[in-house]
Structures are given as structure tokens and as C-alpha cells.
Amino acid sequence: MASGVFDLLHIGHIHYLEEARSYGDELVVVVACDETVRKKKHEPIMPAEERRRLVEALKMVDRAVIGYEDDFLRIVEELKPDIIALGYDQYFEGLEEKLRTRGIEARVVRCGKYDGDLNKTRKIIEKIRKTKELYKNEEDRHS
Numbered sequence: 001m002a003s004g005v006f007d008l009l010h011i012g013h014i015h016y017l018e019e020a021r022s023y024g025d026e027l028v029v030v031v032a033c034d035e036t037v038r039k040k041k042h043e044p045i046m047p048a049e050e051r052r053r054l055v056e057a058l059k060m061v062d063r064a065v066i067g068y069e070d071d072f073l074r075i076v077e078e079l080k081p082d083i084i085a086l087g088y089d090q091y092f093e094g095l096e097e098k099l100r101t102r103g104i105e106a107r108v109v110r111c112g113k114y115d116g117d118l119n120k121t122r123k124i125i126e127k128i129r130k131t132k133e134l135y136k137n138e139e140d141r142h143s
Contacts, residue, residue, distance in 0.1 A: 001081035001106070003030035003067065004090070005037050006055050007045045014058070015114035020085035021060040023109055028063045028079055029055050035069040073102055081106050088113040 002020035006013060006029075021027040031052045037044045044051070048066045056064035068074045072092075076084070076099070084099075084106045086092070096108055 001028050001030065001076065001079055001083065002085045002087075002111075003032070004087060005032045005041060005044070006051045007037070009054055009058075012114045016085075016087045016111050017055075017058060017060050019111040023083045023085055024081075026062045027060055028065065028081065029061050030067045030075050030079075031055055031064055033066050033069050036067060036072075039069075073098060073104070076104055076106065077102060080104075084108045086110050 002017055004013070004016070017027065017029065020029075031048060032040075034044050034048045037048075046054075052064045052066050055061055065075065065079070084095075086095075086108060088111060092098075099106055099108070
């Protein structure tokens with residue numbers, strides 16, 4: 001099992017999901033619901049169902065589901081994964097202890113970082129902003 005927001009799919013996501021897939025026979029991805037994204041990160045760019053469909057269309061993903069807002073471990077209890085693959089920048093305070101407390105016997109592994117220039121959604125958004133500024137200057141000259 002892997003999880004994330006997946007607001008703008010990028011090479012960092014591909015790297016993470018390929019590595020997560022290498023740990024098992026099947027990869028189920030939990031896509032954060034819109035409420036969770038708002039609470040923990042930002043206003044989602046795309047709605048959860050669209051993000052889920054995009055993730056599920058990736059060849060290394062067998063199935064994608066939308067997580068719950070109220071209890072992130074509820075979906076883990078339902079899916080019963082053998083392995084939970086975390087991205088290099090995902091932090092769930094006391095995850096192993098919380099899993100044991102709930103009787104979930106999944107092993108937690110940490111996937112490595114992809115070192116490309118555009119390996120995070122925020123980096124892509126910043127590049128778009130800068131590019132838009134460059135094009136704005138171009139548009140001003142042609143107006």
C-alpha cells in the first residue's frame with residue numbers, strides 16, 4: 001500500500017509508486033480525500049475522484065481508493081496490506097505503534113527520493129509561476 005495527495009502527477013510520484021510496487025505482488029494506492037488535503041496541505045487542484053482515476057491508470061498501480069477524512073488508519077484496516085510504503089517526505093508520527101495498537105501487522109518501509117528538478121508538486125507550481133511571468137513579458141511586447 002502507498003498513499004498520497006497526487007494533485008499534479010510528476011516523476012517523483014512515478015519513482016515512489018514504482019518502488020512501492022517492488023515490495024509486493026499488488027499495489028493499492030490510497031489517494032487523500034479533498035478534506036484531508038485542505039486540512040494538511042492546501043486547496044486541492046483536482047478533486048479526489050479525478051486524482052484517484054489518474055493514479056489508478058498508472059501501470060504499476062493495481063487499484064486506487066480514496067482515503068477517509070476522519071481516521072487515516074480505517075482504510076488500512078479495510079485493505080489489510082502486508083507492507084505500507086511511505087514516500088521519502090511522508091511522516092506519520094508513531095505509525096508503527098498506532099498500527100500495532102489497532103492489530104494491523106503491516107511492515108512499514110520508506111521509499112527513496114527521486115532527485116530530479118521537478119520531483120515535488122510545489123516545485124512544479126513554482127516553475128509554472130516563473131514561466132507565466134516570462135510569458136507575461138512576451139505578451140506585453142506583442143500587445
